[in-house]
Amino acid sequence: MLRLSPVLDLGAAAPLWRGLCEARGAAIEIDASQVERIGGLCLQVLLAARTQWRADGRSFAIVQPSAAFADGVRLMAAADLAPQQEDVQ
Numbered sequence: 001m002l003r004l005s006p007v008l009d010l011g012a013a014a015p016l017w018r019g020l021c022e023a024r025g026a027a028i029e030i031d032a033s034q035v036e037r038i039g040g041l042c043l044q045v046l047l048a049a050r051t052q053w054r055a056d057g058r059s060f061a062i063v064q065p066s067a068a069f070a071d072g073v074r075l076m077a078a079a080d081l082a083p084q085q086e087d088v089q
Helices: 010-023 040-055 067-075
Strands: 028-031 060-063
Touching: 010 040, 028 040, 040 060
Parallel strands: 028 060
Antiparallel strands: none
16 A cells, blocks of 8 residues: 655655555555645656556556545546545435
8 A cells, every 4th residue: 555645746756656666566555545735747657657557467546535636636637547435424
């Protein structure tokens, strides 16, 4: 499990990339529950990682996306990166 930082800005892109590189070759779950803000560069890193995991035939899942994460990826036209949150009554 890789836990995303609350702020995924320019400064978070390189550590995110390194963490993903260390996990390559195995199935991965990425916990997005604490994300408060996501920028374009970190989104690109996540999209590239998803593509690589698929090419490697490995499972890639983003789990428990925060509302900020889901909104951010939706606004950048990548809503399929995060699973839909179910309404809790």
